[in-house]
Amino acid sequence: MGDFIPFLFNGLSISSILLLTAIGLSIVFGMMGVINFAHGEFIMIGCYSSYIVSLVLGSEGSWLTLLLAFILSFILSFGIGYLIERLVIRKLYARPLDSILATWGISLILQQLARNIFGSNNVDAPMPKILSKGWEVTEDITLPFNRIFIILFAVLVCLFVYYFIYKTPKGRILQAVMQNRSMASCIGINTKKADAFTFSFGCGLAGIAGICISMLGSVGPSTGQNYIIDTFLVVILGGIGGLRGTILGALLIGISSPFIENFTTSSMAKVIILSLVLIVLHYKPQGLSPMKDRTID
């Protein structure tokens, strides 16, 4: 039992980070059908946002700098996402393969841009002092506050996204566009505006995830790349289109990782997890929790 708690905690911690990085991707992929290969770079933009805040306000971390970093990360990644949608993605909605290629190119450009602006070395972003401490559950077990914070924060972000998409008029408008584009425009919805907003919103959420990642260690131009594969895995395992699937996918991959890593190497664990995902997809090609209704069956 004593061993079990750190494993579970580690798993939850990984899950929460996966969830934060995947939720924006899942919205863009699930609602718009656009595969955004630059999603990792929006995470990177978020990581650098907390660094930028520290450049301006000094490297002393506090709750205020953290709050400012969250706000800046969302604004920056939302804004850059909006620009990219207007300039590139919008022209490629009917051509999924081209949009994969284009977003991959954008990903490379953004990484290089980060190298030019911030240098290729990793940087550290400060966080509130208290978060670098931990909760000593027993003599051997200490749960770091920053990880507890990220778990709670992921829950909060999920609640917010759920509320926004399912309970507000604006969210319903986005849903309608994604469910039936031409009918949505026939009842007077501006579908181009909805597309731009959905894409930017997904990017903004990636930015927020970046802040959480910057709380765990140094970040650099390729930080986004380290997370993008697992993030895609979560979205595909969960099933496209629903928040529930993404949460389920993140929990499954996140919680099983430390247990599997326990009896093998971490690269072997990756192979095992990938195989498990493939097996699930073999039996459930739509993922664990796809959307369904009468019009489809």
Next chain:
Amino acid sequence: MFEIKNLTAGYSNESSAIHNINISIPKNEICSIVGSNGAGKTTLLKSIMGLMPSKSGEIIFDGQDISKLDSEAISQLGVAYVPQGRMIFPYLSVEENLLLGCEVRKMNLKKALEIGYDYFPDLKEIRKRKGGMLSGGQQQQLAIARMLVIDPKMILLDEPAEGIQPNVVQEIGRILQKIALDLNVTVLLVEQFVSFAINLSQSYYFLQGGEITKESRVTKDNVHSIVKSIKL
């Protein structure tokens, strides 16, 4: 007055699904367009609604040519559409489907619900159910209600009687007449159920192979002979 002048539209460059269509409907009247499968009825409504580009011709609504506008702009001018296949948003509830157009227009939602449930009381009982889970007839009622609550000036209906039990068809007919009179709405009704459509209408057009082959005003005296004369 709603007017279509020399409208030609189609899905490919070589052939047109509808040719040289001329239609005019006086304000607040019901006009029906009847025709068999593949005659081009849906194509005509789609081009009015901006869902497919017209090759030539004009569509005059409220004194303005709307043939080059997109669906959103046409909807905002007050043209509402009940498509064939209803096109209910499957993952939104009945109530969310009903209110969406009102939310976009910042209209009073409580009043909209009252109007919608007043016309279709059955919808009230299933208001929490997802649109995709409704039966065909329920979806049809919802599609019409969704159109009514946005206070339209003109409505386009694509085969509202299709797959609906007879007494509900009669109910829909009564509602359409009531709307045209009470709400000052012009109605363009596309149907294959000839007697149902002609009996509601003040004028009709017969569409065959993408062209209008017959048209006339409908009066008490000629309604029976018109219905008899149309063989789909």
